[in-house]
Amino acid sequence: MFGGSADHPREQLDAWQQHTTADVTVRQFPGGHFYLREEPEPVLRALESALREVRRADLPHPSAGDGTGGGGAGWATVPA
Known part of the structure; x- marks a missing residue:
């Protein structure tokens, strides 16, 4: 969960945990x-990092695919 530090107190963002059984990670950024x-750059970097973590955890690496070299379904290359 992303939020602006001047928009909602951290406790309000943490409260979203009660609505899911999954882990909720809260990141606050300067601003309202x-x-x-x-200031989009820090948010975009954090989003990219989170997506990379999910991709590593949930999708097979392309070399571990079905033998076609294409990897698992849904694999996408994210530019560094």
Whole structure:
């Protein structure tokens, strides 16, 4: 969960945990409700990092695919 540090107290964002059985990770960024517009680069880096973690955890590496060299379904290359 991403949020602006001046928009909601951390406790309000942490409360989203009660609505899921999955782990909730909260990241706050400087700014208010429009923190993404105010300074998008840190948010985009954090999002990219989170997506890379999910990809590593859930999808097979392309070399471990079905023998065609294409890897598992849904594998996408994210530029570094």
